[in-house]
Amino acid sequence: GDSVTQMEGPVTLSEEAFLTINCTYTATGYPSLFWYVQYPGEGLQLLLKATKADDKGSNKGFEATYRKETTSFHLEKGSVQVSDSAVYFCALSDMNYGQNFVFGPGTRLSVLP
Amino acid sequence: DSGVTQTPKHLITATGQRVTLRCSPRSGDLSVYWYQQSLDQGLQFLIQYYNGEERAKGNILERFSAQQFPDLHSELNLSSLELGDSALYFCASSVDYNTEAFFGQGTRLTVV
Numbered sequence: 096g097d098s099v100t101q102m103e104g105p106v107t108l109s110e111e112a113f114l115t116i117n118c119t120y121t122a123t124g125y126p127s128l129f130w131y132v133q134y135p136g137e138g139l140q141l142l143l144k145a146t147k148a149d150d151k152g153s154n155k156g157f158e159a160t161y162r163k164e165t166t167s168f169h170l171e172k173g174s175v176q177v178s179d180s181a182v183y184f185c186a187l188s189d190m191n192y193g194q195n196f197v198f199g200p201g202t203r204l205s206v207l208p
Numbered sequence: 209d210s211g212v213t214q215t216p217k218h219l220i221t222a223t224g225q226r227v228t229l230r231c232s233p234r235s236g237d238l239s240v241y242w243y244q245q246s247l248d249q250g251l252q253f254l255i256q257y258y259n260g261e262e263r264a265k266g267n268i269l270e271r272f273s274a275q276q277f278p279d280l281h282s283e284l285n286l287s288s289l290e291l292g293d294s295a296l297y298f299c300a301s302s303v304d305y306n307t308e309a310f311f312g313q314g315t316r317l318t319v320v
Binding site for chain 2: 188195196
């Protein structure tokens with residue numbers, strides 16, 4: 096079945112550092128890809144999405160590009176802030192195979208001032 | 209605010225009891241998902257409904273059941289509760305199968 100793999104962390108960075116969180120997926124169809132963020136004590140919020148190969152999703156300074164050739168959807172941000180400290184989840188949804196959302200294990204990010 | 213409403217926000221109950229968690233999806237969303245989030249097992253998919261019918265089933269225990277009503281709200285029933293059922297239970301909704309899902313704030317269940 097479909098699956099998502101991402102670096103589990105925790106990842107600790109200093110403010111203004113560059114962030115990369117790797118995400119790779121396995122899917123039998125042509126999934127849509129998502130990054131969700133969970134701040135402490137809250138539910139998951141959609142951060143960005145991409146629905147087809149080479150699409151770039153972006154939001155709040157975060158970016159991720161749908162790479163079909165490497166089955167990847169890595170999350171990047173050029174300069175992180177303390178307020179970006181959260182857990183980040185990579186996910187896919189594959190309509191062609193009737194899949195529900197499949198989430199990766201989540202990556203905890205801590206940004207230090 | 210995602211538009212997905214979950215009640216109650218917190219629930220404390222004893223082992224062996226039964227509880228019902230409720231979810232109201234965003235207006236217009238036909239699909240409802242239930243997830244369990246615990247510290248050691250991450251986000252586990254339980255079950256999905258689409259327009260009143262069960263669409264997909266994940267790692268849902270036989271002690272758990274769910275349904276989606278004609279007005280599209282959903283309930284997750286947890287029975288014969290065990291200590292290990294203590295977790296955050298999230299509901300999410302989406303318009304269709306592979307459009308983005310919007311999550312509620314979750315119900316924190318504590319079984320004592």
